Amino acid sequence: MELEELDPRGLIGPQQDVETIESWAERNNVAYGVVRAWAMKGVLPTVKLGKRRMVNSALLRGWLLEQEWMA
Template identity: 70%
Template sequence: MELEELDPTKLLVPGRDVETIESWADRNGVTIGTARAWVYRGVLPSLKLGKLRMVNTVLLRSWLLEQEWTA
């Protein structure tokens, strides 16, 4: 599965600024391994909170909105 194949309605969750890689993967129907690989390759924006690496959904949302305007 590629990032472009994900359901946009699941990607844009209001009020959720960051979430665990596992939670993001589960909500978007990809394996945890795939989501983790996307985070560490820089495909999914992330940040580190303590020892946890979290998906930065604010940056992801911003990037997705930019793609809408340039597509």
């Protein structure tokens, strides 16, 4: 299976590690344009799977936990 054949909808679930910018924005009730800007500026960690840029929620959770530990 090539990465271009990967169907991102199959990755969506309550504890997904990667998801599309669109679904992350919808799930977190943030405007798509805002989330896309965060992703492009590196505010949100992303990974490219095929032609799609996906939010890497595993990295985001790790960073948030690290910040909590340091506080």
